[in-house]
Amino acid sequence: MASRLSSTLLFILPLAVLVAVWAVIVASFDVNPRIFPSVPAVWNAFVEAIRDGTLIQHVGASLGRIAVGTVLAILVAVPLGIAMGVNKIVADFLNPPLRFFSVLAGIAWIPIATLWFGYGFGAITFVIFNAVFFVVTYNTLLGVSTIPKPVRNAAASLGAGPWAMLTEVLLPGALPNIVTGIRTGLGFAWRGLIAAEMIATNVGLGYMLFVARDFYRTEVIVMGMIVIGIIWLLIDRLVLAPLERRTIERWGMVRAT
Amino acid sequence: MNVLLPIWSGYVRLTTRFPIVQTLVPFIPVIALWWIVSAAEVFPKVFFPGPVEVWKSFVSLTYKGILPDYLEDSLIRLAVGALCGIALGIPLGILIGVSKRAHTALWPVVLFFQAIGDIAWLPILLIWFGFGLTTMTFVIVYTVMFPVIFNTVLGVRSVPLDLFRAAQSLGASKFAILKEVTLPGALPNIITGLRNGLGFGWRALIATEIIVGTSGIGFLMFDARRAGSVVEIMLGMIILGTLWYIVDAWILAPIERATGQRWGTVQK
Amino acid sequence: QELVKLKAGMVTGIDQIGLPIALERGFFEKHGLDVTIARPYPTGVDALNALQAGESDMVQVGVPMIGAVLRGMDLVALGNFSGSATKLGADATLALIAREGAGINKGDLKSLKGKKIAASFGTINHLYILALIEKAGLKVDEVTLVNTPPPDMTVALLAKGIDGFVSWDPWPIVALKDVPGAIEVIRGGDVISYLGFNVALRPWVDKNGPTVEKFLAAVSEADKWMRANPKQAAQVATRWIPGLKPDVAEAAMQFNIQQADRRLSAQNFRALWAAQDVLSRLGTIKSTFDVNKHIDAKHIVKVMKEKPELFSDLPPIPDAVAIKDGFVFKP
Amino acid sequence: MKTLAIKNLSKTYFDAYQGAHVTAVRDVSLNVNQGEFVAVVGPSGCGKTTVLNMIAGFIPNSGGEILLDGRAVSGPGPERGVVFQSHALFPWKTVLDNVGFGPKMRGKPKAECDTIAREYIALAGLSHAEDRYPNELSGGMQQRVGVARALANHPDILLMDEPFASVDAQTRMTLQEELTRIWQERRPTILFITHDVPEAVFLADRVIVLSKGTVLDEIVIDLPRPRVWDDLIEDDAFKTLSARVLQKVRSA
Amino acid sequence: MKTLAIKNLSKTYFDAYQGAHVTAVRDVSLNVNQGEFVAVVGPSGCGKTTVLNMIAGFIPNSGGEILLDGRAVSGPGPERGVVFQSHALFPWKTVLDNVGFGPKMRGKPKAECDTIAREYIALAGLSHAEDRYPNELSGGMQQRVGVARALANHPDILLMDEPFASVDAQTRMTLQEELTRIWQERRPTILFITHDVPEAVFLADRVIVLSKGTVLDEIVIDLPRPRVWDDLIEDDAFKTLSARVLQKVRSA
Ligand SMILES: Nc1ncnc2c1ncn2[C@@H]1O[C@H](COP(=O)(O)OP(=O)(O)OP(=O)(O)O)[C@@H](O)[C@H]1O
Ligand SMILES: Nc1ncnc2c1ncn2[C@@H]1O[C@H](COP(=O)(O)OP(=O)(O)OP(=O)(O)O)[C@@H](O)[C@H]1O
Numbered sequence A: 001m002a003s004r005l006s007s008t009l010l011f012i013l014p015l016a017v018l019v020a021v022w023a024v025i026v027a028s029f030d031v032n033p034r035i036f037p038s039v040p041a042v043w044n045a046f047v048e049a050i051r052d053g054t055l056i057q058h059v060g061a062s063l064g065r066i067a068v069g070t071v072l073a074i075l076v077a078v079p080l081g082i083a084m085g086v087n088k089i090v091a092d093f094l095n096p097p098l099r100f101f102s103v104l105a106g107i108a109w110i111p112i113a114t115l116w117f118g119y120g121f122g123a124i125t126f127v128i129f130n131a132v133f134f135v136v137t138y139n140t141l142l143g144v145s146t147i148p149k150p151v152r153n154a155a156a157s158l159g160a161g162p163w164a165m166l167t168e169v170l171l172p173g174a175l176p177n178i179v180t181g182i183r184t185g186l187g188f189a190w191r192g193l194i195a196a197e198m199i200a201t202n203v204g205l206g207y208m209l210f211v212a213r214d215f216y217r218t219e220v221i222v223m224g225m226i227v228i229g230i231i232w233l234l235i236d237r238l239v240l241a242p243l244e245r246r247t248i249e250r251w252g253m254v255r256a257t
Numbered sequence B: 001m002n003v004l005l006p007i008w009s010g011y012v013r014l015t016t017r018f019p020i021v022q023t024l025v026p027f028i029p030v031i032a033l034w035w036i037v038s039a040a041e042v043f044p045k046v047f048f049p050g051p052v053e054v055w056k057s058f059v060s061l062t063y064k065g066i067l068p069d070y071l072e073d074s075l076i077r078l079a080v081g082a083l084c085g086i087a088l089g090i091p092l093g094i095l096i097g098v099s100k101r102a103h104t105a106l107w108p109v110v111l112f113f114q115a116i117g118d119i120a121w122l123p124i125l126l127i128w129f130g131f132g133l134t135t136m137t138f139v140i141v142y143t144v145m146f147p148v149i150f151n152t153v154l155g156v157r158s159v160p161l162d163l164f165r166a167a168q169s170l171g172a173s174k175f176a177i178l179k180e181v182t183l184p185g186a187l188p189n190i191i192t193g194l195r196n197g198l199g200f201g202w203r204a205l206i207a208t209e210i211i212v213g214t215s216g217i218g219f220l221m222f223d224a225r226r227a228g229s230v231v232e233i234m235l236g237m238i239i240l241g242t243l244w245y246i247v248d249a250w251i252l253a254p255i256e257r258a259t260g261q262r263w264g265t266v267q268k
Numbered sequence C: 001q002e003l004v005k006l007k008a009g010m011v012t013g014i015d016q017i018g019l020p021i022a023l024e025r026g027f028f029e030k031h032g033l034d035v036t037i038a039r040p041y042p043t044g045v046d047a048l049n050a051l052q053a054g055e056s057d058m059v060q061v062g063v064p065m066i067g068a069v070l071r072g073m074d075l076v077a078l079g080n081f082s083g084s085a086t087k088l089g090a091d092a093t094l095a096l097i098a099r100e101g102a103g104i105n106k107g108d109l110k111s112l113k114g115k116k117i118a119a120s121f122g123t124i125n126h127l128y129i130l131a132l133i134e135k136a137g138l139k140v141d142e143v144t145l146v147n148t149p150p151p152d153m154t155v156a157l158l159a160k161g162i163d164g165f166v167s168w169d170p171w172p173i174v175a176l177k178d179v180p181g182a183i184e185v186i187r188g189g190d191v192i193s194y195l196g197f198n199v200a201l202r203p204w205v206d207k208n209g210p211t212v213e214k215f216l217a218a219v220s221e222a223d224k225w226m227r228a229n230p231k232q233a234a235q236v237a238t239r240w241i242p243g244l245k246p247d248v249a250e251a252a253m254q255f256n257i258q259q260a261d262r263r264l265s266a267q268n269f270r271a272l273w274a275a276q277d278v279l280s281r282l283g284t285i286k287s288t289f290d291v292n293k294h295i296d297a298k299h300i301v302k303v304m305k306e307k308p309e310l311f312s313d314l315p316p317i318p319d320a321v322a323i324k325d326g327f328v329f330k331p
Numbered sequence D, E: 001m002k003t004l005a006i007k008n009l010s011k012t013y014f015d016a017y018q019g020a021h022v023t024a025v026r027d028v029s030l031n032v033n034q035g036e037f038v039a040v041v042g043p044s045g046c047g048k049t050t051v052l053n054m055i056a057g058f059i060p061n062s063g064g065e066i067l068l069d070g071r072a073v074s075g076p077g078p079e080r081g082v083v084f085q086s087h088a089l090f091p092w093k094t095v096l097d098n099v100g101f102g103p104k105m106r107g108k109p110k111a112e113c114d115t116i117a118r119e120y121i122a123l124a125g126l127s128h129a130e131d132r133y134p135n136e137l138s139g140g141m142q143q144r145v146g147v148a149r150a151l152a153n154h155p156d157i158l159l160m161d162e163p164f165a166s167v168d169a170q171t172r173m174t175l176q177e178e179l180t181r182i183w184q185e186r187r188p189t190i191l192f193i194t195h196d197v198p199e200a201v202f203l204a205d206r207v208i209v210l211s212k213g214t215v216l217d218e219i220v221i222d223l224p225r226p227r228v229w230d231d232l233i234e235d236d237a238f239k240t241l242s243a244r245v246l247q248k249v250r251s252a
């Protein structure tokens, strides 16, 4: 328990240092709030947004969208990555289009995605999906390809069918890379969200940032950025990092840090 | 099935003779679908133009010389940003992967900033750096860096411990270990990191060119969009996709084949 | 004669087209200026950022000026690119478009109740729809407003993601043309005053008074030419706004010239004040500023006095709102 | 139960990067009868593992054929159990789950899998380590898990690649005796690669000497069964046979 | 040249996930003189590799001390060469570059590295494979590359973990003889882990029998040198000593 606490403190420390630097710089150079807000201003914006309940609404809406888009993306990307890692024909066929589409930004898709998936939720989900999908696919593919051949052979000659091969060998074997893929992808999902919430919304963190930007409310912008950063840190620390510890580090597939 | 088999084996033979076929064939269904949907006017033509319209706009923009100029601008911006991003991302990733202290100090910060999108930074960056290459480079670097860092860290952490030990007891210095063990060991992951990072770098470029640029493919796409023309958006997307395809297929994939696959650390 | 160099910025929009017209038709040179138009910025906020970054000396913006001034940017409005100096309501370039089957009827603002309407928040669109809702006798929360950038509005309408939208031209015109069954619920209606100023930073203005006047004279002349030659003006617009189709440009220009009025009067002061008033009542902004401090009419007034021929085709400004010595706007 | 017929088997590895061909197996013909125990010995790099990999169906052969009860081999199958030279344990499974993997694949309920697995883990002397992950085991322990895993699946044919190479003398003897016991009980067909000549002689009905990708010689081991080390270690017939095989290997 | 003094060495692995402690090495005291050849035998899992890893400086010890010429060990160093049980070759280097790695780290020019590497590759019988990558080698070949790599670096102390386990009888004898030759020429201190009792007796001055993490016994091998298999294989003293060691191992 004590070590848990100290590791949490150690985790927070660098961030605290960052806040301190920020506070000192803004105070000592007397930075104009339009250029960068002060720590108290951001704190006040936070308190106020909590008090009037809008922040909770924005966070709730954004989290919902992120969750749907990300889960969908992972559900499609992981099997696809595995199929490509296992089967050369699938890989040869899918590689060109995947490469092609992987650079097409979410916002570029908005007009077309709107036609296909409807304006609002559909298009936003698509943009998030688009941010997560490619990273997870490529990382899964790499993960599958780095499983030593004898390990797959061993499973095959112990009678593992395709399904068992998937769940017992390919998934756990590719897990280190899948987790990294999700970590990268989720980060981009947040970015995609901010871009996508410019459309068809009246709630969400992206919307909040957008409106704040129009009125130069930098303290709200920075507050929004921090909220996003913290939510993301929490997700990573409460979901991804423990998953890593319990699986790939435990199994000795990567070294603990 | 019996009918398909000779067709399939013919296709395989064709692809081994002409690898370009392998690249092009998968796009046939995509383009065909696009063509059919647009020709059937499932959506009004203005909102969903077909291949012909896009081709026409390609020809006319190339003829006017706009497209080549814009392309050059975009590519230079991307190259500058990507190179800086890689030059920062790989060393940082290795540092975090190798040193526990660096991990403690940097990991939370890296995670934190990863989620804060480039777009959120833009207004502040514009005031800091103005409208220009610096701002665009910053955004691209910011985008490219994170996937490269994450994958490099993973790569470093999954190099078998015995290999470091072997190098150490053969007298390898810290730097030699980095060069001879850590880097090659992490390479398959680094390449996937580059693939993801550069892919997102393109995206970031597009996003910044909307606001910061007066030229470039992103500018082209969004300038057109501000006037409600979807054709240029599609054209821009095709150009981007094609360019990236070339970068990936001509640079990254060959490196992959010559390293991880050659060494047997990555299955083909 | 040595030409004075000036960097001007604009936002892509048909109402801003007076600026490039002045450049293309040589009015700037005629008035002694060498103007470069920096770039078309995507939004007013970006234009103001460019002004701050020193990338432009003067830009054309509307509502975003309010937020900037409140956050300490010392902006001065010097002229008016779109709006009216003669009457309070000026919104002919704005319209509310609905899709077929949404249950919104032409001319019937009451039918907006319970509908989902897109607007670009923080812009004049937003103020327009709020005024329409008020005019219809509805409460703000009886209509669902969603934020949408203008380029996405037509496709959103087509995809039935929204029931209707408010926007400036050319989007209403584009929608009527491209979205099957789209209806124009209302255009204009004089419910608000359009905001569209030529703005610059105060220190620059203080040093460049004569340049400002030359500039205002040149764009005023461009406005006059535009009012007289809407078809040709529409052609200029298609050159500066890529992808803008000629027929759309022509249709939009018809409405645009109704508002192309570079002059300033008490009406413009009131327009800026009213916008602040609505936004602060809405809670979007926390405080307001004194409009007298941030509109500097003396330069345009001087141009109006010295070159009345540039404004001869416009209706005269009523005496009650004209700006005279010692004028102070009081709400 | 299966018979294995190998005819003119060959394998050439192609190195696409250097354009080089390495002929690992030149021409191997071999028949293994149902229930027979065949040991394969030969110099390092002579192609033993390659032959085994082809029989297991892991790599395609370049020429010749491999028939299993008259049918050509095309890919791995659970009727052929394999003990890998490189262990090839699942790093993400405990010892118990590694060994219980085969039964699990046959759809046995978890409890039964565990019972079977525990039996073979005990046989390999690893009961104290059943909850550990492979990276927490010593080299010899890993190898024994690999053996236990293959045995627990009760395959008709067992292909074992130097299964006791990293195991100490004592444990090795125990495992050898256990293996013969199991073999005599269930009579799987066994192909056993080893570098330990006495081991080959002790275990097998026949010892194949491989050299440079071909069969150099075949020595029939007609020692009576059951064989026990305590009896054999001083047995003259055993010594003569061992010496004969060793001499063959040394001349290979 | 170095002497090695180990006092009350112990090592406990801690499994943070289960909260379990595994005591791999309980209490090992051992002195190895400069230029001495010591073999270590013992049951699988008794802690041999763990002791070696601590001497090499790869893992910290939990108790006791390891002194090298009187100074405590703190991390790996090139004066202690290691042959790994798991080979630990660099997959991204050819055989030549793997073996030439040590000389390269000493700053030798490429040509000289290659010359040195080729010498040891020849000694390991791998001249035909010097341009191959490790994944193209057989298990025994990989192991021999590992041995060549350690030898090519001319360390003062050689720590070898079952270096000949996957090598055939003939090659193994050659390598054993080569190793004694090199040892007699240069006189490094050698700690040699093996499961092959005759091998231990053939090579060593002293055989340490390890059991459950402690030293069970020490047997001095006073056979005259140089030793050659052809002479020793029928030698009675050799046989008696082997039997004595084997008996110790079996009782461990
Ligand atoms: N990383 C680890 N975590 C936990 N326990 C370990 C770890 N490494 C080794 N052990 C345990 O320590 C004990 C000694 O292991 P070690 O590898 O030293 O044995 P060894 O004598 O080399 O055996 P072998 O002859 O099989 O190689 C074993 O019980 C093993 O399970
Ligand atoms: N993937 C590969 N690519 C190229 N050559 C290979 C490959 N695998 C094995 N070889 C070569 O084929 C030959 C036979 O290898 P194999 O593994 O079958 O030997 P082995 O008899 O099992 O040896 P050992 O007793 O050392 O395990 C060797 O020369 C080896 O270098």
Ligand SMILES: [Mg+2]
Pocket (backbone or CB within 6 Å): D048, D049, D050, D085, D161, E138, E139, E140
């Ligand atoms: Mg082998």
Ligand SMILES: [Mg+2]
Pocket (backbone or CB within 6 Å): D138, D139, D140, E048, E049, E050, E085, E161
């Ligand atoms: Mg060991």
